[in-house]
Amino acid sequence: MSLQSGVRRTLRQALVSTRQHLHHQTTPKQTSPTSSSPVRFFSSSPRTPLQDEEGTSGKEGQYARTDHTIQVSYPGPASTQLPPTDNLVKGIGHGGVPTLPTFSLQGKVGVVTGGARGLGLVMGRMFFFFSFFRSPLPHPHCLILTRKTEGMVVSGASLAIVDLNKEEATKQASLILETFKRDNPSSDQIPTITAHYADVSDPSSVQACIQEIISAHGKIDGLVTSAGFTENFEAVSYPFDRVRKLWGVNVDGTWLFATEVAKHLIERGAKGSMVFIGSMSGAIVNVPQPQAPYNAAKAAVRHMASSLAVEWAKYGVRVNVISPGYMLTALTQKILDDNPDLKEKWTSLIPQGKMGKPEDLMGPVTFLLSDASSYVTGADLRVDGGYTCT
Template identity: 65%
Template sequence: MLRLASRAFAFRPASRLPLAAARKLHSVPPRQDKPGSHSRTDSEVEFEYPAEHELPSSKPVSGAGGQYVKPTLPSFTLDGKVGVVTGGARGLGLVIGQGMVYSGADLALVDMNKDEAEKQAKLIVDAFVKENPNAQRIPKVTAHYADVADADSVEKCIAEIIQQHGKIDNLVTSAGFTENFEAVNYPIDRLRKLWAVNVDGTYLFATSVARHLMERKSPGSMVMIGSMSGSIVNVPQPQAPYNASKAGVRHLAASLAVEWAHAGIRVNCLSPGYMLTALTQKILDENPELKQKWVSLIPQGKMGLPQDLMGPVAFLLSDASSYVTGADIRVDGGYTVT
């Protein structure tokens, strides 16, 4: 899927790529109605992940509700837990982190842009206080820098989080991005960067947190943010390397779930469909025909919202899912079952 989210894929014309066609795409051209054409990728769709300064800032979700505003099963709580979210300064990662806080957890937001992470950490706490004026405990939310593809940077970040929070119980790996180019025109250096963030970054954070949990002899739960693209082929945009990377994340979660089951560490994959983040909205406003293509293939007839991931993540991190490990939960409006 194109999950325009935290550190995750924006669209931009790719005319400056050496192997890409020297054209600038402002909208998806109409496709000729030929047999099978609507189920194929379109070489005219080319989008490149933007530079950090071009990514829009996200906002915490308002009106999400306070801590225990409504009665629910006690097993869904994250009280007393410390969670880590990579790619947590924007988009899906930010909203997922906010959902963890509203479920009782303390939170460490990890991102390449630490300034943005610090800003969002404060906004999450402010939102919590505003909606929970009588709360007996204010959650601790911290911001941390990490290059998820660099082992030393990951280890330094994990050590900093443990120093500030005392422990880590839960991990959500939301850092990732995609680009859209024909495979024959995708420069190998960009492919390696994509895999380094999407796959290596997921692996490095998961193994580092697992070592910490094993040293503590403590159970824990991890959610790897995959994508419906790890199970299907998106159309019309070509994105073979991204799809393969998310298939890797999905199977990595299953494999580590088996390997770490003896230690009480659960690992699951959450695979979103097309999610309407602020960044996605901006791009689709400029490419309405692309949005029409996507929505036409979703049985629910609409794109998902970032807050649609709050509940599934809270479930997978909490004791409510204590017998769930190695699973892939798709949040895609039914896209992958048609």
């Protein structure tokens, strides 16, 4: 052993002895039965093994040490009684707050991008047909809402449909309002529904659209970013201008609307909720279709939601993602009509053995926009029939 190593060992032993002495001198006597355990320390870097007094690495995988000189006390037998549960159960049962009304969107103003067609159109209808529950409910087992249960709800929500095709958005706004009036003839709460143009990838267009919506409705409470599209190209032959366009709509569009709505909410000092429509493609690589830019874009949307959820939590603004699987929209149906083998390929990979319907997203979106999910933010809710589990 070298002189230097001997000095190091002597100093180390002296330090340990001093720590033990100080510990016994300063540790207070315990007044109640307790149990204690030694503290386990980890090295400053989980990738760097601890070194012994010789300065050489310890055994491979030895990244922690136990220090028996420091004890942490835990409640013993005298403290085994559980805390009272009065506060926990106070709201349950008679006199408590029913669960279903927390799913209400009554009095809210929602914005849906890409709302003139496909999944976005379904999201827009959801604002009406799932916004306020009658009390009492017609039957205690009516917990799963579908279009057939529209008679049991009355709307108080208002909606702004945003789309690149304003003519189609205006048409759908009228149809939704007509449907509401037909199915709720006695309702004294006629919602306001408006149609707006926006190129979601253009900052000035988005800003103008948001101001137009605020002027029409007075406020914004919720946002669903459904504008997006996908294309199938081999990566080496994908036209770059198409890649930029896809990214602009799917990613930039989500960012621009989210940040503009957040500014409005923060200035108002109001809470709000945003739901980004992502895709299971943001977490996996779908086969057999080649769509690398789309997969990357949806992965970006997913992580964007997590980042914004953390940043805006202090303002009471929640941000979540819904990642649909294969949904049988009109566009998807056309693709499958042209490629009949593709549907069989897709469904064979879905544990539920079927593709989803756009209506399957109504419940999840309602949950994430409503107060029922007030403690949920930064979540990625996959609605894919179990596809990504396999």
